[in-house]
Amino acid sequence: MTTDDSQGQAHGSAKHLYQRHQSVLPDWLAVYYADPIELTHGEGRHVWDTEGNKYLDFFGGILTTMTAHALPEVTKAVSEQAGRIIHSSTLYLNRPMVDLAERIAKLSGIPDARVFFTTSGTEANDTALLLATAYRRSNQILAMRNSYHGRSFTSVGITGNKGWSPTSLSPLQTLYVHGGVRTRGPYADLDDAGFIAACVADLEDLLGHVRPPAALIAEPIQGVGGFTAPPDGLYAAFREVLQERGILWIADEVQTGWGRTGDNFWGWQAHGQNGPPDILTFAKGIGNGMSIGGVVARAEVMNCLDSNSISTFGGTQITMAAGLANLTYLLEHDLQGNARRVGGLLIERLRAIAAQLPGVREVRGRGLMIGIELVKPGTDRADPDAAAAVLEAAREGGLLIGKGGGHNTSVLRIAPPLSLTVAEAEEGAAILERALRSSRS
Template identity: 40%
Template sequence: MDRAEVLAKQSKYLTGISNYYQDPVVLVRGDGKYLYDSEDREYLDFFGGILTVSVGHCNPKVNKRIHEQVDTLQHVSTLYPTIPMVELAEKLAEITPGNLQKSFFTNSGTEADEMAVLLAQVYTGRSEVIAFRHGYHGRSQLAMSLTAHSPWRNGPTPVPGIKHAHNAYCYRCPFGLTYPSCDLRCAKDVEELIQTTTSGEIAAVLSEPIQGVGGFITPPPGYFQEVQRIVKQYGGLFISDEVQTGWGRTGKYMFGISHWGVEPDIMTSAKGMANGAPIGWTITTPEVAESFKGLTISTFGGNPVSMSAALGTLEVIQEENLVDNAEKVGNLLMDGLAELQKSHPMVGDVRGKGLMIGVEFVRDNKEPAPALTAAFLEATKKRGLLLGKGGLYGNVVRVVPGLNITPSDVTDALKIIEESLQEISVTI
């Protein structure tokens, strides 16, 4: 099919689909850090299918694992133990922080978060859960109820017992304060939220270490330590949603929450865990796991092919020292973007960690500038660079290349970004 046929069939036969760009890109091939469209145009991919392609498109080491598994055993369900599933579970128990040891596999981040909340409720015997404003946790009714980001709460969100605390959005502080003189007011406010909007007996708090869809909102030092202290005081568990921040994405550590020195009771992930194979994962402590006595199943959870893809992805990350690479190359990228911010007032904020960087576009007085953001993405696409978008107002560019990019890739991307900023500056 040519490009026109693909778009026509998408319009006729698919629903719930939205595309980036006024003129959608029909992608047909990927190779490492590059994507190619139906007209064989090459794009440097700095979005990775929403932080999912961790180690490059069609990575040969990961694909070798997948091919071997497809030819050996493709599916049996979790009713049978398999070698790839127990191998992966053992590996995850070795690399996760604290006493996280018992894994449950599903198909997506949505399901992983559902399982995490269920575990917390069963273990504590309580139902109420604290989530955070601007957060995103998936597309089921429970996940949308946990989400505090109106564009992604489609239809009713009837699940009761969920309360949303203020997040640590330092650029737009909900309390009008400035870090560090704020004394972490946003974190301390979690206690008043518990005291005034819940029974005072909560099951858990669920948080992304860095809010993904929310626009890569990155809390300051000390934030999660204070949140965890409060949650423990009221008998709840701490759940870290690592769907976007896991697997070395934030640099220095394998998981994002480790930047704040917090050991969660439950952790979830998906996306970059298997470099594009469908997967979801929930891990918890033996104590919490043992409280769950009922029957449950995920037909495709623990699928041998996805398990093998995850094992291959982890091998590449560890063997090629990509956690360190994310930190080092991420610092180059962050510094380059911060330097461009100085000469382009439309860039209001540059934030993030490692290779998870958000660039917030604004007009005067921090007014969100979604139209400028869209124009910027069009300009970068035209020059062969694919980026993401997020934020409540649609005004944050998400810069998230593969973990194995090089300094020269950063140089190429920054050149395109600078040219694109110059192009759209005339529209201000």
């Protein structure tokens, strides 16, 4: 990493800021690193902290800085919109909101689609649950084990990851389904076809014992759960079972959307043999850091609510301007294709490194959504201490990564901006290799 001391002088120490943080913010507000850092500015795939240290960013503010830090096209759009009007609420017509909704509706693959904008992925999933339960007149929800869908009361109630679910109280009755994790659990030893068949049989058996649920909500690739995924086609097979019973499918694309997986624009498209989902939720990357979330649903489902509603901040002009500029840049520069090409190279590089390290259980992922699962050498037991050590060592080496996983947070999460270059991928892999080796020394 490189250092510019002028940044530390201008902003004061991160240590002092952390003391202030602890005195006024909740204890449960998680921060990374034994000595947390404050990021002051970024450019491209790099960020700087208050001490002037430069880092290659392989986490993008939790998969949110999708294209690049300080992307000129987005910065210009935000600045120009701020000079006109920032906000009016949904009580007034909003041209940028309509413009972005038209583009997302078309890209979603959902016929006769309607789009509702929110301020976050949590709020998007909360809205999807409202729509599904109102449409189906049921408060029962199918969710995946090891899943994460946000921090609101309802989304916590359907989260299948106990590390991110602080209460079992919920207005919903949640039934958890097998299949989100391919390499752990009772069906891990089966081949892909056998795994899908077993998960479908389990779902059918479950549905035979309960009243028909409103919907199944699923991340095509589980994010907080450690970038785990089922074999392609599992959700298509689930979809067939659900459609027979009128149960809706909600695809949580908050982390998998916008081409991050490389192979597809949406994660659901790896499971789209039986058509698109009934409801799709999105957030994170579309705003490139601005607060945008949203829900796409066919008109019949979206319009099922029989009372008025508004959004004060969802779809506000300045965030919509950012989203339009960001989406345009993403499509015009084929960042999905870049994620496929550079992500593929990075995954192969990391797998070659992992083959030499007994503490790496698996390198998995798609495009620029990559997980490295760590275990205690010679066992299949999660090693969260090793993951924490690698996170620290990577930062010391000038690389920011994330961590997660349903088995005691033992998965390193790698999700850089989609404009990542081959040279930057190689640089990041080299830093990760040193960090992985140092954590075992």
